[in-house]
Amino acid sequence: MENESVARDALRDLESDRAALAGRIVAPAWLHAAFALAAAWYVLVPAFGESVRAPAVWGLALVLLVLLWLHRRITGIRPRSVGGRGWAVFAVACVAVLVLLVVSLGLVASLSPWWALAPAVVCFGVVYWTNVAFERLTRENLRRGA
Incomplete structure (x- = not known):
């Protein structure tokens, strides 16, 4: 009986540690905006001349x-703590940026x-x-202890 009580206490402590850790990993909104601005800049690069594209x-x-590094x-957050759903959201973002880059290239070439x-x-x-979804899914993954 005493071992069960000790085990329950240890699990409760572990659960509270996970919740505290998940609450600590919130990135500031400016960091989300900085990533979004960087991606938007990448999609905008085709609008500039050849001499600007490579350095950009x-x-x-x-x-x-x-x-x-700042994130x-x-x-x-370490890559192993992200979880499958977080990586899926990351993949969606990468594909979306590439598709929008192709659209940008087409619009610049034709219009x-x-x-x-x-x-x-x-x-x-x-x-x-x-x-933001990536961060939320990572927090949920840490809370679950997956």
Whole structure:
């Protein structure tokens, strides 16, 4: 009987630790917006001339590395703690950005560079929403202890 009580106490403590950890990994809204702006910038790059495209993409890669490092520092989320549903949301975001990049390329080639703004705005919204969903799913995954 005493062992069962000790086990129940240990499980209750573990559950409260998981809940506390899940509550700590909330990223600030500016970080979600920064990821969304970076993705929108990537979709907008075709609107610029050839001389600007390559440096813009390399600069964007550097910005994304810094944002990923900041996200890890602020939230403490490691890739193994994300869970399957979180990775699925991440994959949806990546596919959406690539599709919107293709749309942007098509609009720039057939109409005007200004038309690249439309898929860039859509990209901002999609990436912001998926980033928030990714964080929520990661918190749920940590709460469950999966």
